[in-house]
Amino acid sequence: MLETADLTAALGRIRRVTGLPVAFGGAVAADGRAMRLTDFAGTTTPALHGLVVGAGSGLGGRVVTTGRPARVEDYAADPRISHEYDKPVIAEGLRAIAAVPVTTGASVLAVLYAGTREPLAVGARALDAMGQVAARIATELTVRREVQRRLDEIEAAAAVSRGAQWEEVRQAHADLRAIVHEVTDPDLRTRLRQVCALLGRSGGDPRTANPLSPRELDVLATVALGCSNAEAARRLGLLPETVKSYLRNAMRKLGTHGRVETVVTARRLGFLP
Secondary structure, rough: OHHHHHHHHHHHHHHHHHHOEEEEEEEEOOOOOOOOOOEEEOOHHHHHOOOEOOOHHHHHHHHHHHHOOOOOOOOOOHOOOOOOOHHHHHHOOEEEEEEEEEEEEEEEEEEEEEEOOOOOOOOHHHHHHHHHHHHHHHHHHHHHHHHHHHHHHHHHHHHOOOOHHHHHHHHHHHHHHHHHOOOOOOHHHHHHHHHHHHHOOOOOOOOOOOOOOOOOOHHHHHHHHHOHHHHHHHHHHHHHHHHHHHHHHHHHHHOOOHHHHHEEEEEEOOOOO
């Protein structure tokens, strides 16, 4: 789910990377028929605040419909867009404006704008930079959805016995550990690590200190699913030799010999679910 904090951070990044003085944006309704402008940076009037932009209308509405970036050099005079929103745009004093979509799959979730009060074209480099900011949000949302899906699976499996369903918990645990390294949001990363730690502690003594590093646990969680070193490396974005090194370190720390004994010991001590 797109949050206000996502848009606020994105607008700040857009102003920094493009040098454009004004940035604003809003989320698209679930039915894709309209977007409300809710977040602003650098505006000097309330003219755009709360404006509802219909799909296909104006610059942003065109982006909602096409799912592609768009820009105009002089908003009020550009013949390529409809002009239902000229009044608030002119009241804010905006001339050149660019807009990019935040998309996941075929859905446009939000539109990010940046502009200037001078009739100076928003260049291709600035438009590309805006697209990169939008892509970063989309990636975060995709990861967040996958995390929530995995957390839902864990909760469902934990509500039943530790039989076959517990294997789903272990699979979700390994996946969450891998996802942690794709997340850039520090708060979300911390939450994921806490969930992983709680899952591991479900079978052991909470007073037992864990000597394993996060990456050693990542490797063990993947190996525990039956993955080879090459498969573990692929899942975790590591080299096979690096996986071997982490396994050797885990064996040394746990005083074990072999993959199976190491996994069994880690589960018994509560380091893995």
